[in-house]
Amino acid sequence: MSKVREGVPLRELNTLKLESQATYFLSASSIEEVRLGVMEAKKHDLHITALGGGSNVILSPVIEGLTLHLNIKGREVVEEGTDHIVVRLGAGESWHECVLWAHSKGYYGLENLALIPGSVGAAPVQNIGAYGVEIQDLIAGVEVVDGHCGETKTLTKDDCAFGYRDSVFKREVGRHWLIVSVDVRLSKQAVCCIEYPGLRDHMSDDPMSPESVLQAVIALRKAKLPDPLVDPNVGSFFKNPIVSQSFAKQLKATYRDMPQFTTHDNQTKLSAAWMIDYLGWRGVEENGVIVSVNHALVLINKSALYAPQITQFAGKISASVKATFDVTLEVEPQLIGSGC
Structure with a gap:
């Protein structure tokens, strides 16, 4: 199979650093390569497993079928109004690096989600959330490739059926959607969310600004959560019931x-x-x-x-x-x- 490799070790593609091997593997850096993977899987009757930064997965020793590493990069403005802006982020981008980038550009709203490990493509899957903000609050659209036929589609926030640490992408009806980019709607005006008690308490003596929220969130996460690059982990292992x-x-x-x-x-x-x-x-x-x-x-x-x-x-x-x-x-x- 063209560009598809066999017997690829995945230890460096999961933050728990578990030994795992993909029977077949393709790293896709474009939508065209994602479609190629879908067509190859369909041709050889292989199940597709999507893999991003590996920060929220537990990999079994062997992953059968085709493991499709979604490594699409890119950050661009796709819509701009007086008070808002919509940016499109490639699924393979680092989530935290995109938070810092948006903040530096004066696009506000992601500050509470700083330092969450993993890729952009994983963010809607898990409906990542922290300190009173969830990604569903900011989603403008999610571009996907249909793992059954290779067609491209843009899903709305409602299509994603978000719940607490949940989305359609984690359910049987939506597992065939392969996320290639995520559109987030951000504010050009300074906005701060400090409803979460721990964050509000931490910031009690600080002037209120997106910058102070960003730095407070980073400090809180560093104090509580080990760096997966130093201590292999997947962050919170259990959901709050x-x-x-x-x-x-x-x-x-x-x-x-x-x-x-x-x-x-x-x-x-x-x-x-x-x-x-x-x-x-x-x-x-x-x-x-x-x-x-x-x-x-x-x-x-x-x-x-x-x-x-x-x-x-x-x-x-x-x-x-x-x-x-x-x-x-x-x-x-x-x-x-x-x-x-």
């Missing part, structure tokens, strides 16, 4: 210090980190994997080679939370392949 208000009240009656947050649809978001920490998991190491001493939601790969070492340890943590609080933790990174 959403439960009914009535169940949350029952928990609060027993665990008075448990943090709880009301969601926009009047449910309650619990802190997975608090529950894990309460059960004494912080700093515990098994199978070459350790719970970060700085943040209980982060699992650091110290010496594990393969995905089951990660997922088995995470399973023990989940089981303890379920047994104590009757709350089910959902893994945030995507499990790719059948050996996880």
Whole structure:
């Protein structure tokens, strides 16, 4: 298969630094190369697995079919008004570098999402969010290639069916969409979102500006979250569970210090980190994997080679939370392949 390689190691393409091998692999740096990959996969009856920066995935030892590395670069203005601007970002761009670039140009709104690792193409998949802002708040459109036929289409925000750390791209009906670029609508006027309590507290003595928000977010993330280039990890390993208000009240009656947050649809978001920490998991190491001493939601790969070492340890943590609080933790990174 032209340009498609066989037996490609993926250790350097996942931030957990797990040993994994793609049966077939193609790094696509243009829409045309993505289409080529789709046609080759269709021709040889291969399943397509999309891979970006590898910062939110757990790769099995072998990835069957065609692993398509979406490495399309580019940043351009596609629409400009008096107060707003829409920029198109290639799927292979570094998310954090794009946040810094937009801010330097005077395009505001991404500051709360600074220092989130990974590529632009992964941002809508996970509906990344931090400090009171989610990417869905800024999406103007997502350009995709249909993995079934190679056709290009632009999806609207509604098409993406965003939810908490969720989107259509993570569901069966949308897994065939291969993201090639993302359009975000930003403000040309200085805007600041400091609704998140931890961010607001950190900035209590600082003058309010997009620059001060950006620097505060970077400082907070650096203080809490290990650099994946130094300590292999995927950031938050578990989602914060959403439960009914009535169940949350029952928990609060027993665990008075448990943090709880009301969601926009009047449910309650619990802190997975608090529950894990309460059960004494912080700093515990098994199978070459350790719970970060700085943040209980982060699992650091110290010496594990393969995905089951990660997922088995995470399973023990989940089981303890379920047994104590009757709350089910959902893994945030995507499990790719059948050996996880």
